[in-house]
Amino acid sequence: MRTIFLGPPGAGKGTQAAAFVEHFNIPHISTGNMFREAIKAGTVIGLKAKKYKYAGSLVPDDLTIRIVQERLNHVDCASGFLLDGFPRNVAQASALDMILRSHEIKLDGVINFEVQEKKLLNRITGRRVCCHCGATYHQLFNPPAKEEICDKCGSELHQRPDDTLETAQNRIRIYNEQTEPLINYYRSQGLITGVQGDQKIDIVLQDILKAVGKVSEVS
Ligand code: AP5
Ligand code: MG
Numbered sequence: 001m002r003t004i005f006l007g008p009p010g011a012g013k014g015t016q017a018a019a020f021v022e023h024f025n026i027p028h029i030s031t032g033n034m035f036r037e038a039i040k041a042g043t044v045i046g047l048k049a050k051k052y053k054y055a056g057s058l059v060p061d062d063l064t065i066r067i068v069q070e071r072l073n074h075v076d077c078a079s080g081f082l083l084d085g086f087p088r089n090v091a092q093a094s095a096l097d098m099i100l101r102s103h104e105i106k107l108d109g110v111i112n113f114e115v116q117e118k119k120l121l122n123r124i125t126g127r128r129v130c131c132h133c134g135a136t137y138h139q140l141f142n143p144p145a146k147e148e149i150c151d152k153c154g155s156e157l158h159q160r161p162d163d164t165l166e167t168a169q170n171r172i173r174i175y176n177e178q179t180e181p182l183i184n185y186y187r188s189q190g191l192i193t194g195v196q197g198d199q200k201i202d203i204v205l206q207d208i209l210k211a212v213g214k215v216s217e218v219s
């Protein structure tokens, strides 16, 4: 299963990715998570990515494409992978096409998360993330059993530094300008399936699983 989750910030890609990769036993390749880990560890990549990420802008393509290319070379990607948050513009999508060609593999499908723009800001500003295991919650829509404590590992929850109102608005603007055109890019390759992301979390997952089932039947 080789899939991309495409969609605006706050659409639910990361939430669904956790269950999706467990279902198919494939690696979850999230460029957002990779940059967060690099920033936390203070690596060279982290130092370069930090200012872009905290401003809600895209990290330069050369750096982003390089980390994805290296990640896709790992042996654990041989039987499939989920790309979450990559590609994010046409240059990244063309680079991915070249990487896949060099491995002689093809994508099975691209899931496009559809959520009304006015709902995204509430989702982003109410998000809470576990500082230890990365599990994602929402203060209202998906709260932990115990306030500000992770259900999975008992660690504290925190707000992502780029989840402020101002930065979130910038991320949505950049999505509209640079990432949304990828819907047509993948539609022209016959790969895109839209999923209504504004439903209960478990219903969205069912729709995604149905969508990829359909994709595998025709490919
Ligand atoms: P990244 O971490 O990828 O952020 P994003 O794309 O902005 O997406 P989010 O993680 O904000 O949203 P999500 O769709 O994962 O939603 P979630 O499931 O958490 O990227 C961050 C930054 O890294 C970028 O701004 C950029 O700087 C850099 N970067 C990353 N990739 C890059 C690239 N390719 N090129 C260049 N730079 C790159 O859900 C959101 C909230 O909603 C949660 O609170 C959740 O609990 C809640 N929720 C989820 N589903 C539902 C539902 N069905 N109903 C109600 N609430 C829900
Ligand atoms: Mg995410």
Ligand code: ZN
Pocket: 130, 131, 132, 133, 134, 135, 150, 151, 152, 153, 154, 155
């Ligand atoms: Zn946790």
